[in-house]
Amino acid sequence: MAEDKLPTRADDFAEWYNQLVLKADLADYAPVRGCMVVKPYGWALWENITSWLDAEFKKTGHVNAAFPTLIPMSFFEKEKEHVEGFAPELAVVTHGGGQELEEKLVVRPTSETIIGYMYSKWIKSWRDLPLLIVQWGSVLRWELRTKLFLRTAEFYWHEGHTAHASAEEAKEEMYRILDIYEEFCLQQAAIPVIKGTKSETERFAGAQVTTSIEAMMWDKRALQSGTSHYFGQNFAKAFEIQYLDSSNTLQYCETTSWAISSRIIGAIIMVHGDDQGLVLPPRLAPVQAVIVPIFKTPEDKVRVMEVADRLFKELKTAGIRLKMDDRDNVSSGFKFNDWEMRGVPVRIEVGPKDVEKGTVALARRDKPGKEGKSFVPQAGLDLALKGLLADIQDSLLKRATEYRDANIHHPKTYEELKQVVQDGWAFSYWCESRECETKVKEDAKATTRNIPFDQPKEEGACIVCGKPSKRKVYFGKAY
């Protein structure tokens, strides 16, 4: 519940975020270090995210399944890069039933290994392919520094794991999923993203190609908001995922995996939130509109509630996710601030004046104060509200896109690059060498975000070393 004011984003962005998550009632700190409790309001938001994605995955031929939380330690040792990448952050179960276990069990940090093991049992023939399975659940990584939603020890996600007969098909899958992620961000979350390929150093442990969608937060830092990997035959060889092709030759599968996690909630907060609190895109908001009845006298109350109740029923019937705030122990002003903190896109005020005139006052969350307030007739409110919600959804994306584009720089020199990444992203030619990437990281504390698919036609010179370079990359500070 909103008690007092947030720090402003400009004053202390990190603290603004921490307090907002608690005050918007999204999540709370759990008794175990680094773990969070996702509260009902936060989970409702997550459910809106997952239900859209789930439907898209199903449309593209994927099916859901569940694999165990515990994975034999030895599985992790089968793929060299994978174990190196994850070893530092594994939680390991050593005892069960009061006895020390013969083989230690890892609490899954991701499920490539156990799913690889199962796939090798299930896949025998080219007729078994492609195998397209998604698991919804949580994973555990022993993180050193945690922050609610953005980086917690346990987090929620889906992980898609697919096996294919050919490299082309597997790569197509990787790109298909990235497109779904992009569509989700643009249409549902109203967050503009850049699709591209990760550099060798930023790649997922065990992947041949890692692609990502990158979003810019309000503080201009980048957040990797989704990833899709192509493994080639790495995991197929480690787990012997093999099939007989139509000419009776034994072949290794080509596999992929991909994920969007509950971290995306952090992105929504940091892209759209303002100094009053959370701002949710209407398509994902658990509550799209809240009715606040206003009255002074008992007689007013009867008249106002009659109208408010009627409108509530009409709007519910029209399919709007709606809340009636008829609490009588807090003032209207408190309610306004409270719902703003929670990011509800539209507030509908119904007072004695509205009852007289047959109107309501609509206040849109994305535009504060008078600018966002309008008075509309009660008749046809469902259509007016739907129109307003659609408009809010569009303006959020437009605003975020303009903000991002205004903060992408095109430095001419290395000196300029070091400067611009302190408060924005740089889009520059890069020779794709590890040396130049490391140099930027050391000099400017910025990393390569991704090499976007969308590239200029001409070639250029690496911003760091000056060598001829085919592709441009985004540099920025990242979460």
Place this chain on the structure above:
RNA sequence: CGGGGCGUGGCGCAGUCCGGCUAGCGCGCUUGCUUUGGGAGCAAGAGGUCGGAGGUUCGAAUCCUCUCGCCCCGACCA
């Protein structure tokens, strides 16, 4: 793991340096009345083994020793 901060009712803190009697304050919570178009007012209540263990002392939130945990800033990660 390095640096910094902090553990006292649900939350935020004071008290700790310099030990003293029933451990305070604000917010929130409960009940009642008045309120409600931008964070309401009054009144009466409930709620704390002062993070934990050991020690010093007639007496410890306060002093000593050990310990546990959390938050923030750096190196790795979705």
